[in-house]
Amino acid sequence: MASKVSGEVCGTCEGRTYVIERQGDRAHARVCSCSVRCPLCEGRGFTYEVKEQTFSAKVGPKRYEVLVPCVCQHRAKRVALFNEIGLPGVTSHASFENYRAANEAQDRARNLAMHFSHHFDKAGVNKGFMLSGPVGTGKTHLLAATLKHLVLELGLAARYVEISLLYATIRRGFQEGKSGGEIIGPLSDVAVLAIDEMGKGRGSQFEMETLDELIARRYNAGRTTLFATNYSLEPERRASRAAAPAGYHRPAEDAKSALREQELLRERVGERIYSRLCEMCTFVEMPKDTPDRRRLIQEADMRPGPPPTGSRGTGR
Secondary structure, eight states, X not given: OOOOTTSOOOTTTTTSSEEEEEETTEEEEEEOGGGSSOTTTTTSSEEEEEEEXXXXXXXXXXXXXXXXXXXXHHHHHHHHHHTTTOOBXXXXXOOSTTOOOOSHHHHHHHHHHHHHHHTOOTTSOOOEEEEEXXXXXXXXXXXXXXXXXXXXXXXXXXXXXXXXXXXXHHHHHHHTTOOHHXXXXXXXXXXXXXXXXXXXXXXXXXXXXXXXXXXXXXXXXXXXXXXXXSSBOOSSOOOOOOXXXXXXXXXXXXXXXXXXXXXXXXXXXXXXXXXHHHHHEEEEEOOTTOOOHHHHHHHXXXXXXXXXXXXXXXXX
16 A cells, blocks of 8 residues: 655554554554545545546547545555454564565465465466464464455455364354354355464364365355465375384373374365365475474573564464
């Protein structure tokens, strides 16, 4: 969105004309105080635009003015659209610029999300992306940065949902007399949907049927969907860890941890859904040893000496 016409850059919004803040558990946008009263229309909401058209070959082209909605009206609409996304409050700061990549895969994930955002075709079909990696590697950060750009810069309608919370919302809806379709419907129809924590849950019949319906609706309609998951995108399980030394029994908790590390997304969501995801998305997987940035920050804070400098975000 356009910055102030005076050419001065606001110290609050840095020329974006809007501010994103944490409001409770959600990220919330508002028009910056520097742009509440629009300098272009002076608060009227409309401006004149000069157009040229030929009404008569004899007279030739003729210029005239028409009254059109001011850019501030588009800004207000996009801010309202942003507040319908449902982004977590912890992502209010998230941008492509403050994402910190620790390895090539993270750099590739950021570049993929940026390219997707800046080359989105509003009139065409856009292939989504799937980000896989350990916790704390910035997957939700990149989803949030992508949705911010699509909504605030392109004016698209978008939604964000964490899959386990969607299941909980539908269960509560049943108690209120709502059907699952009433809740899934808006998520099926929105231009861009981001599904976080893909594969999470108990794997019950209800969860699988809900996920299958949502993916099927969006797949059949050719709508763009983005995903993030902690589960591996590898087609097959890798060989298990080396056997324990003779006479040594691995603790039960270690065995469970080793099993979780080998879990694949295709096993969590089933072959039907996974096959559709392969067509709907470009996959990027971050290595298992990608550092958890939240832990790095915490460990740095615990060390003696001055506090660390720089951005504190790539979060989830």
